[in-house]
Amino acid sequence: MGPRMGADAMTLPQMNFTPPFNITRAGHLVLTSRDLAKARDFYTEVIGLKVSDETATMIHLRGVEERAHHSLTLKKTKDQPECERIGFRMFEEEDLEKAKVHFDARGMPANFVNVPFQGRTLHVAAPDGTPLEFCARMKAMERLHTRTHEHKGGAALRLDHFQVLVPDVKRAWAFYLDSGFRISVYSCVEDRTVGVLLHRKDSPHDLVMQEGAGPRLHHFGFVVQETHHLLQAVDAAGHHRFGGAIEHGPGRHGHSSRIYLRDPDGHRVALLLPPIQVIDIDDGLVRHEAGRGDADIWGPAPPQTLFEEATLFTGLTVRPPEYEGVPVKSGGSFEGLGFREAGTL
Numbered sequence: 001m002g003p004r005m006g007a008d009a010m011t012l013p014q015m016n017f018t019p020p021f022n023i024t025r026a027g028h029l030v031l032t033s034r035d036l037a038k039a040r041d042f043y044t045e046v047i048g049l050k051v052s053d054e055t056a057t058m059i060h061l062r063g064v065e066e067r068a069h070h071s072l073t074l075k076k077t078k079d080q081p082e083c084e085r086i087g088f089r090m091f092e093e094e095d096l097e098k099a100k101v102h103f104d105a106r107g108m109p110a111n112f113v114n115v116p117f118q119g120r121t122l123h124v125a126a127p128d129g130t131p132l133e134f135c136a137r138m139k140a141m142e143r144l145h146t147r148t149h150e151h152k153g154g155a156a157l158r159l160d161h162f163q164v165l166v167p168d169v170k171r172a173w174a175f176y177l178d179s180g181f182r183i184s185v186y187s188c189v190e191d192r193t194v195g196v197l198l199h200r201k202d203s204p205h206d207l208v209m210q211e212g213a214g215p216r217l218h219h220f221g222f223v224v225q226e227t228h229h230l231l232q233a234v235d236a237a238g239h240h241r242f243g244g245a246i247e248h249g250p251g252r253h254g255h256s257s258r259i260y261l262r263d264p265d266g267h268r269v270a271l272l273l274p275p276i277q278v279i280d281i282d283d284g285l286v287r288h289e290a291g292r293g294d295a296d297i298w299g300p301a302p303p304q305t306l307f308e309e310a311t312l313f314t315g316l317t318v319r320p321p322e323y324e325g326v327p328v329k330s331g332g333s334f335e336g337l338g339f340r341e342a343g344t345l
Helices: 036-047 093-105 169-178 227-239
Strands: 023-033 050-054 058-062 072-076 083-090 111-113 121-125 131-135 158-166 182-189 192-199 207-211 216-223 246-253 256-262 268-272 286-289 296-298
Touching: 023 036, 023 131, 023 158, 036 050, 036 058, 036 072, 036 227, 083 093, 083 216, 093 121, 093 131, 169 182, 169 192, 169 207, 227 246, 227 256, 227 268
Parallel strands: 023 072, 083 131, 158 207, 182 286, 216 268
Antiparallel strands: 023 083, 050 058, 058 072, 111 121, 121 131, 158 216, 182 192, 192 207, 246 256, 246 296, 256 268
């Protein structure tokens, strides 16, 4: 059974096409690491990111086409590696002020904080607890996409999206829809929504939410330019003794081919080819029935770790999946697109 275009759009929460502030894209995230040197080698040699700034306790990295100072920040920790925050970019500084007023009015206290290499930065927790960060300005760096003789591994171009596991997808997405995100694809088990792709830029996803014990960060994805960059990343992983980091792929998943890797601290990162564009007002609201394998075009079935393991958010308690307040067994789909269960056809 293939996708259905907006078959039950009237039952979905309303999208806000004129939000009071302008979020532009997934921008950056902050992870903690037990071994910064090893993590640095993984992200520079295998993923192909560039170091923008480095101290004994913190590393800022960016993709080769990114002008923003960083899309990934690694912080030294002695504790369990976690994700401190996922970050989105705003268009103007005044959008931050408007967002604070909007969040405060809805009983979601938002606070301005100082973050290195960023302009004014706003912290707020989504209703499900996911820690968010917004900024409109960041130190500008030189693009390095034409310096191909210096590229390594996958030569990742730019950060594309986050995927977060949440106990109740439909309850969680209402906040993002009210903030201007649009639905491109969603996945259901009967009447229960178990996955959704939300976007602000002109691709299918800036944020993916999948039903599961959470909130937890499932993965973050970087775009690469060509198919051979996926293979170069795999070869680099083997050469630099990160071969065990390859969790799944290469394979065709959803809107692009991709691979999933685990960094030395267990955080999951995806490398993907440029996905399709989703721009027009009537381009979206595609429904899939979870578990039917609509997007699993080729490649091996995902391992069970891809369904079960994820990074904790700092200070948050993980809650089991539920639907309308009743505990449920997770729908078994992956990234809202109906991956088959691991080990089955």
